[in-house]
Amino acid sequence: MTTASVPLPAWINYGLIPLLNLILAFFFSGLVVWAIGESPFEALQLLLIGALGRGEGIGFTLFYTTSFIFTGLSVAVAIHAGLFNIGSEGQAYLGGLGAALVALAMDHYVPWYVTMPFAVIGAALFGAACAAIPAWLQAKRGSHIVITTIMFNFIVSSLMNYMLVRVLIVPGKMAPETRTFLPGGQLPKLDWLIAMFGGKLGAAPLNFSFLIALIMCFLVWVLIWRTKLGYEMRTLGISPTAASYAGIRYSKIVMITMLISGGLAGMMALNPVMGASARLQIEFVGGAGFVGIAVSLMGRNHPAGIILAALLFGILYQGGAELSFDMPSITRDMIVVIQGMVILFAGALEYMLRPAIVRFYQQLTGK
Amino acid sequence: MDYFDIFISILGSAIRLSIPLLFTALAGLFSERAGIFDIGLEGKMLASAFAAACVAYWTGNAWLGLLGGIGVSIVFSFVHGFASITNRGNQIVSGVALNFVAAGLTIVLGQAWFRQGGRTGQVPPEGRFSSIVLPGADMMRDVPIIGPLYAHVISGNNILTYIAFLMVPISWWVLYRTRFGLRLRAVGENPGAVDTAGISVAWMRYRSLIVAGFLCGFAGTYLSIAQSAAFINNMSAGKGYIALAALIFAKWKPVPVMLACLLFGFLDAFANFMQGKSLPLIGEVPVQIFQALPYILTCVLLAGFIGTARPPKAGGVPYTKER
Numbered sequence: 001m002t003t004a005s006v007p008l009p010a011w012i013n014y015g016l017i018p019l020l021n022l023i024l025a026f027f028f029s030g031l032v033v034w035a036i037g038e039s040p041f042e043a044l045q046l047l048l049i050g051a052l053g054r055g056e057g058i059g060f061t062l063f064y065t066t067s068f069i070f071t072g073l074s075v076a077v078a079i080h081a082g083l084f085n086i087g088s089e090g091q092a093y094l095g096g097l098g099a100a101l102v103a104l105a106m107d108h109y110v111p112w113y114v115t116m117p118f119a120v121i122g123a124a125l126f127g128a129a130c131a132a133i134p135a136w137l138q139a140k141r142g143s144h145i146v147i148t149t150i151m152f153n154f155i156v157s158s159l160m161n162y163m164l165v166r167v168l169i170v171p172g173k174m175a176p177e178t179r180t181f182l183p184g185g186q187l188p189k190l191d192w193l194i195a196m197f198g199g200k201l202g203a204a205p206l207n208f209s210f211l212i213a214l215i216m217c218f219l220v221w222v223l224i225w226r227t228k229l230g231y232e233m234r235t236l237g238i239s240p241t242a243a244s245y246a247g248i249r250y251s252k253i254v255m256i257t258m259l260i261s262g263g264l265a266g267m268m269a270l271n272p273v274m275g276a277s278a279r280l281q282i283e284f285v286g287g288a289g290f291v292g293i294a295v296s297l298m299g300r301n302h303p304a305g306i307i308l309a310a311l312l313f314g315i316l317y318q319g320g321a322e323l324s325f326d327m328p329s330i331t332r333d334m335i336v337v338i339q340g341m342v343i344l345f346a347g348a349l350e351y352m353l354r355p356a357i358v359r360f361y362q363q364l365t366g367k
Numbered sequence: 368m369d370y371f372d373i374f375i376s377i378l379g380s381a382i383r384l385s386i387p388l389l390f391t392a393l394a395g396l397f398s399e400r401a402g403i404f405d406i407g408l409e410g411k412m413l414a415s416a417f418a419a420a421c422v423a424y425w426t427g428n429a430w431l432g433l434l435g436g437i438g439v440s441i442v443f444s445f446v447h448g449f450a451s452i453t454n455r456g457n458q459i460v461s462g463v464a465l466n467f468v469a470a471g472l473t474i475v476l477g478q479a480w481f482r483q484g485g486r487t488g489q490v491p492p493e494g495r496f497s498s499i500v501l502p503g504a505d506m507m508r509d510v511p512i513i514g515p516l517y518a519h520v521i522s523g524n525n526i527l528t529y530i531a532f533l534m535v536p537i538s539w540w541v542l543y544r545t546r547f548g549l550r551l552r553a554v555g556e557n558p559g560a561v562d563t564a565g566i567s568v569a570w571m572r573y574r575s576l577i578v579a580g581f582l583c584g585f586a587g588t589y590l591s592i593a594q595s596a597a598f599i600n601n602m603s604a605g606k607g608y609i610a611l612a613a614l615i616f617a618k619w620k621p622v623p624v625m626l627a628c629l630l631f632g633f634l635d636a637f638a639n640f641m642q643g644k645s646l647p648l649i650g651e652v653p654v655q656i657f658q659a660l661p662y663i664l665t666c667v668l669l670a671g672f673i674g675t676a677r678p679p680k681a682g683g684v685p686y687t688k689e690r
Contacts, residue, residue, distance in 0.1 A: 143671075144678065147611070151612060155662050159655065290463060333474035333485075334475050337472050337475055341464075341468065343463055344464035347460040347463075349450050350456060351455060352456075
């Protein structure tokens with residue numbers, strides 16, 4: 001008998017298997033560290049201390065976590081409807097334009113808490129706009145969403161390049177970026193959150209968008225598991241034919257799902273653009289959209305899991321940066337390798353260990 | 368410079384820019400025709416560029432470099448196959464993972480081995496593929512129209528360029544005129560039927576991935592030791608995705624793949640040429656439009672406005688035997 005259809009208890013499915021996959025990913029990453037002549041254990045220790053040792057480190061870790069929660073949610077929402085949105089990267093990039101335009105327009109006149117809701121809407125609208133055409137192509141013309149969203153990553157990249165180099169650049173400056181937003185266009189730092197635990201935020205850019213990310217996690221949970229729309233999305237994701245038989249309109253759900261997904265990705269831009277650098281910079285997304293794929297996979301597309309997975313990647317990002325200071329022979333790009341390994345083992349190879357675990361479980365329970 | 372000379376020089380650089388696309392798109396052709404989506408083309412190209420540069424640097428032999436590039440590319444193909452064929456994982460996720468691993472590993476290893484911020488050492492001239500002057504190129508130079516075309520576009524390329532164009536008819540022949548090709552295409556359309564005929568779907572798909580790895584190795588090698596003289600950080604710079612776009616634009620057929628790659632190469636060369644220049648009547652055209660054009664064209668095609676692009680039917684779906 002094959003093992004694929006044997007049901008396993010939740011703690012194995014959602015706890016043990018992801019954990020074992022993660023350990024494998026770290027094992028192979030450790031091999032790379034060992035191969036270039038450094039101690040993997042020492043590296044891991046430096047990484048953890050760098051990410052969690054001081055208040056500033058934690059601030060940076062949570063800053064990265066914020067971005068990954070947004071992009072992770074973006075990918076997860078689409079996956080629930082059976083759509084693979086690989087374009088969170090581009091949607092976040094265009095979302096930055098939305099946030100920046102709002103900040104540039106309002107920062108002279110109003111305090112940040114007036115600007116913020118408009119910026120959230122602006123970022124989400126621009127992100128959703130970027131997802132709209134691939135969504136329409138999938139819904140109405142049957143073009144594969146994976147391919148079109150990849151294409152849109154590049155189209156947006158060219159567009160933003162043009163906007164920053166030709167339109168939004170400060171006259172007389174060389175750097176392709178907008179002017180620095182006044183405090184009315186910035187999101188405040190969360191010093192008090194770190195101070196509550198007795199640490200100091202220092203230069204870390206942890207900001208208000210962290211709280212927005214947590215609110216979005218809750219809203220996504222409500223949407224997917226507590227609303228009619230979420231039910232229809234999940235139905236479509238599990239069985240498109242059953243969904244159509246039940247009278248769920250395919251093109252409508254695809255459009256709505258992708259708009260939400262793009263909107264969530266767009267909101268990611270609030271964190272680096274309005275929270276950290278207070279200006280729109282070129283290539284500010286820096287791969288966070290692709291990390292979102294890994295985060296969503298690891299978090300099993302559930303907001304709670306996504307927070308944990310985003311935290312893991314936040315630790316990797318911040319710890320990896322610190323690690324490259326302490327061990328000069330390991331560059332910052334080691335985290336890219338670890339990411340790749342995590343996506344490979346927790347994502348593509350997620351069923352590799354399952355047959356062995358099923359057999360072990362059956363022996364253990366005597367069935 | 369008169370317009371014809373400009374045209375010839377753009378055409379020459381278009382050919383040079385389209386070669387990595389051509390190898391990679393042909394690689395994608397084999398894997399996608401067998402029903403395996405290959406987002407990891409980008410990573411394979413990058414990894415093989417790195418391997419080729421390393422081997423050529425150490426041995427001073429370009430052909431060994433090529434072998435190294437092909438070897439690493441095939442290893443990546445095997446990982447992709449292990450994840451998506453043997454373990455029935457998601458092919459897109461596996462490809463994304465390989466792109467990450469390649470992007471990170473090339474820099475980490477490059478820094479550890481060469482300590483030049485991710486660059487490899489400068490490959491000596493004998494470790495590179497240099498341009499070949501075809502017989503009679505100098506003599507022909509003064510013949511109007513055909514002369515410059517022969518001397519600057521057809522002659523003066525390196526051996527990999529000619530291999531790339533040779534691969535087009537070979538790929539066509541393998542896919543459409545051999546038993547292997549027929550089965551490969553069948554496995555991408557209806558793996559159940561192939562299985563019923565007693566042919567292993569998994570092994571067929573593995574073989575298609577090996578071919579893809581082989582071709583992708585050429586693309587990476589071309590980047591690092593034919594077009595330039597060292598590996599540079601992230602030197603594939605999205606070419607794997609443009610090749611993917613070209614493959615779709617060509618509707619998964621070998622000869623159109625060549626034409627699509629030449630078109631996209633031409634756009635790239637034209638964008639380079641147009642940098643800072645202005646057209647009559649229109650004025651200065653932003654280069655970003657040319658950079659985005661391959662992707663826009665592919666989307667328009669996918670939307671069904673220029674014919675229809677029908678992908679292999681079983682693409683992206685792991686094959687499970689019925690129980």
